[in-house]
Amino acid sequence: MIDALPDAGVPADQILAELRALRAADLPTHGGKLFAYVYDPGRDGLDELAHAAYAISAHVNGLDPTAFPSLLAMENALVGAAARLLGGDAATVGTVTSGGTESLLLAVKAARDAHPEIARPRLVIPSTAHAAFAKAAHYLRVELDVVPVRELRADPVAMAAAIGPDTVLVAASAPSYAHGVLDPVADVAAVAAERGVRCHVDACFGGWVLPYLRRLGADLPAFDLSVPGVTSISVDLHKYAYAPKGVSVLLHASPELRMPQYFAHADWPGYTMINPGVSSTRSGGPIAAALATLRHLGEHGYLALAQTTRDAVGTLAAAVRDTDGVRLYAPPETTVICLATDGVDLFVLADELAARGWHTQPQMAYRDMPETLHLTVTAAVGATAGEFAPALAEAVHAARRRGPVELPDDLRGAAASLTPTAVTPELIATLAGQLGLAEGATGPMAAVNSLLNIAPPPLREALLAGFLSLLQRPAEPAGQPV
Numbered sequence: 001m002i003d004a005l006p007d008a009g010v011p012a013d014q015i016l017a018e019l020r021a022l023r024a025a026d027l028p029t030h031g032g033k034l035f036a037y038v039y040d041p042g043r044d045g046l047d048e049l050a051h052a053a054y055a056i057s058a059h060v061n062g063l064d065p066t067a068f069p070s071l072l073a074m075e076n077a078l079v080g081a082a083a084r085l086l087g088g089d090a091a092t093v094g095t096v097t098s099g100g101t102e103s104l105l106l107a108v109k110a111a112r113d114a115h116p117e118i119a120r121p122r123l124v125i126p127s128t129a130h131a132a133f134a135k136a137a138h139y140l141r142v143e144l145d146v147v148p149v150r151e152l153r154a155d156p157v158a159m160a161a162a163i164g165p166d167t168v169l170v171a172a173s174a175p176s177y178a179h180g181v182l183d184p185v186a187d188v189a190a191v192a193a194e195r196g197v198r199c200h201v202d203a204c205f206g207g208w209v210l211p212y213l214r215r216l217g218a219d220l221p222a223f224d225l226s227v228p229g230v231t232s233i234s235v236d237l238h239k240y241a242y243a244p245k246g247v248s249v250l251l252h253a254s255p256e257l258r259m260p261q262y263f264a265h266a267d268w269p270g271y272t273m274i275n276p277g278v279s280s281t282r283s284g285g286p287i288a289a290a291l292a293t294l295r296h297l298g299e300h301g302y303l304a305l306a307q308t309t310r311d312a313v314g315t316l317a318a319a320v321r322d323t324d325g326v327r328l329y330a331p332p333e334t335t336v337i338c339l340a341t342d343g344v345d346l347f348v349l350a351d352e353l354a355a356r357g358w359h360t361q362p363q364m365a366y367r368d369m370p371e372t373l374h375l376t377v378t379a380a381v382g383a384t385a386g387e388f389a390p391a392l393a394e395a396v397h398a399a400r401r402r403g404p405v406e407l408p409d410d411l412r413g414a415a416a417s418l419t420p421t422a423v424t425p426e427l428i429a430t431l432a433g434q435l436g437l438a439e440g441a442t443g444p445m446a447a448v449n450s451l452l453n454i455a456p457p458p459l460r461e462a463l464l465a466g467f468l469s470l471l472q473r474p475a476e477p478a479g480q481p482v
């Protein structure tokens with residue numbers, strides 16, 4: 001247990017040693033075998049540069065760009081680079097945010113607040129759009145119209161039919177996170193424009209790699225601000241720009257489109273607050289680190305990283321095609337491998353891959369889609385891709401030998417019959433015990449995933465919130481003797 005507030009302060013060396021020891025329990029952020037959460041270019045020296053840049057600006061506050069012009073200059077540089085990469089023109093403006101979720105939240109807020117006359121604003125998204133849109137809709141009290149996809153891609157005809165007088169925004173993904181496929185952005189933007197509705201392209205995932213893949217000859221359609229009808233686009237620099245966490249860019253096609261994104265408040269006794277984003281106080285650290293990363297890699301660096309990534313995707317896709325028991329669920333057209341299994345328990349397979357050092361991301365069954373494994377492929381995978389085929393073959397073999405997860409009947413029954421409101425802290429504690437979910441357990445997850453997989457989404461949400469609440473407890477509960 002860590003005492004965050006000891007009586008006597010602890011020497012710096014010891015603290016850093018403790019932090020390194022803690023980190024040892026984490027999944028490996030580098031090395032090309034973790035296929036979610038982290039984006040690793042596999043370039044020596046880049047971390048050191050980013051960390052040094054971060055340190056220079058860590059205490060700078062983005063609250064007031066007139067007090068800290070360094071940050072304004074860095075943000076304008078990042079926005080300019082993003083606009084150039086993503087089809088912007090002289091009218092394009094943007095905001096640096098803390099991540100994709102904030103970028104989407106702000107795109108939805110700007111669209112909503114552009115129409116104060118609409119009492120119940122609505123947002124039209126394809127069913128494969130990122131969950132952050134649902135979060136934005138929830139936070140901002142915007143109604144969500146979820147339109148089923150066709151062969152994993154947004155269906156412009158169905159989306160057009162979903163646009164009504166209260167629709168303030170239509171969205172498409174480039175590409176979708178779950179499957180890594182591009183929506184037909186031009187068609188979606190056209191139906192939005194025809195109705196005078198804003199269209200946001202969520203390129204949070206792929207925005208910094210798709211332009212380079214296209215330059216390398218990948219057959220991918222235009223998806224950016226150059227497409228008529230696209231009014232805003234988001235790109236996460238902490239994904240394929242390979243910057244440390246905490247930086248995304250939201251671009252708007254014009255200053256007028258961005259204006260309702262701002263929040264200003266003068267009606268209190270303190271300073272007049274004017275914020276483009278969710279946070280008011282913001283560290284300059286992530287922004288300086290992102291700028292350093294972009295400037296160090298440069299266009300040539302990103303092009304080379306995209307080539308390495310594209311080759312790795314090809315190698316992994318071939319491994320999936322050549323292995324009995326697994327198949328590609330989505331076309332590997334960008335930087336995602338999404339696979340399904342035939343006659344092999346997918347969650348057991350995920351555990352068997354993890355046991356061999358390959359960490360993939362299970363995705364639960366959704367509507368008519370089966371459970372799948374997601375692999376975000378980054379440039380670091382170039383060094384490991386060749387070892388994937390034998391590991392996959394072994395893992396499939398081991399998963400076959402182990403057979404599918406057999407959930408106890410009472411758990412199976414609970415997943416089928418429980419309502420979210422029946423999920424009490426006591427129930428969660430019992431389930432956590434039954435599933436072997438000790439505090440912070442990182443072992444085999446097949447049983448947990450199988451349970452979640454058969455639970456309807458609202459129950460999944462309640463169960464996960466319950467499990468997380470169980471993990472998030474004070475290290476030293478107040479009122480207890482230390």
Ligand SMILES: *Cc1c(COP(=O)(O)O)cnc(C)c1O
Pocket residue numbers: 098099100101102104130132173175176177202203204205206236248
């Ligand atoms: C990652 C991602 C987001 C959310 O971004 P965060 O940085 O995790 O907040 C949104 N959309 C897509 C397509 C993403 O891949």
